[in-house]
Amino acid sequence: VNTPVKVDIWSDIACPWCFVGKRRFETAAAEFATTGGELQVEYHSFELSPDTPVDFAGTEVDFLVSHKGMPAAQVEQMLVQMTDLAATEGLSFDYAALQHTNTVKAHELLHFAKSKDRQLDMSERLFAAYFEEGRHVGRVEDLADLAAEIGLDRDEALTALTTGEFLPAVTADKQQAMAYGISGVPFFVIDGRFGVSGAQDPSAIVEVLRKAADEA
Amino acid sequence: MSSGPLEMVGDDDAPSCADGVCELPVADDGPPDD
Numbered sequence: 660v661n662t663p664v665k666v667d668i669w670s671d672i673a674c675p676w677c678f679v680g681k682r683r684f685e686t687a688a689a690e691f692a693t694t695g696g697e698l699q700v701e702y703h704s705f706e707l708s709p710d711t712p713v714d715f716a717g718t719e720v721d722f723l724v725s726h727k728g729m730p731a732a733q734v735e736q737m738l739v740q741m742t743d744l745a746a747t748e749g750l751s752f753d754y755a756a757l758q759h760t761n762t763v764k765a766h767e768l769l770h771f772a773k774s775k776d777r778q779l780d781m782s783e784r785l786f787a788a789y790f791e792e793g794r795h796v797g798r799v800e801d802l803a804d805l806a807a808e809i810g811l812d813r814d815e816a817l818t819a820l821t822t823g824e825f826l827p828a829v830t831a832d833k834q835q836a837m838a839y840g841i842s843g844v845p846f847f848v849i850d851g852r853f854g855v856s857g858a859q860d861p862s863a864i865v866e867v868l869r870k871a872a873d874e875a
Numbered sequence: 876m877s878s879g880p881l882e883m884v885g886d887d888d889a890p891s892c893a894d895g896v897c898e899l900p901v902a903d904d905g906p907p908d909d
Contacts, residue, residue, distance in 0.1 A: 671892070674892045674897065675892070675897055676890050676891050676892050676897055676898070677892070680889075680891075707892055707893070707894070707895045708894075708895035711895075726895050726896055727896060741897075839881055840881075842893050842894075843891040843892060843893030844891055844892055844893070845891060846891070848881060849884075851879075852881065852882060853881060853882050853883075853884050854881030854882065854883045854884070855883075855884055855885040855889075856883070856885070856887075856889060856891055857885075857886070857888075857889025857890050857891040858889055858890050858891065859885045859886055859889045860886060860889070863884075863885040863886050863889075864885070866884075866885075867884045867885060870884070
């Protein structure tokens, strides 16, 4: 019997490379599975821009212009490139519809979903809602809707978000990231021993998964 | 969970986001692997 390889993934919902990296990781996981490999995957919270207001008054271009200090036309071109690259992973980014927001409540929802063994589905739902569907992922009512869409109890999710029940879990994830020295996402910790930074090519991930499995 | 030092593996240049800023996409060298 194979021992599953533990994969801890730090990411933020408002992180295009995290969604792309998620797809690349899933490709790697499928390849790993063909050779009998088993994985135990857990997502962890990382806030790229915790100062962002829930109701950010502006477009994604406005946000990036202010953060990067680049001309709007250059940012727009960058987003076109990012959209094209995401499309190669089967993702349909829609930056014109995207609603930039604070993601701490989305992270709380991921922990709520984890408590119901539905974290992976919730992660996928949140990424798609944010990057592909122009849904708001900062307001608790909208987040409760997304929870209900994967079959979780809407009222229970809303209560958890309103009371901040899972905020300590978000904080603990951020502290763990600091302890590991994680400064950017996505970031993969394999078997608590190997660190893999960024949206890696699937072959690179498969290689480290096999290394971890062989050395277990 | 351990907080011990991690052995960094994989491509050092893989793109990521940090401090609210994401690295620019780079031009494709060719079609994606299938």
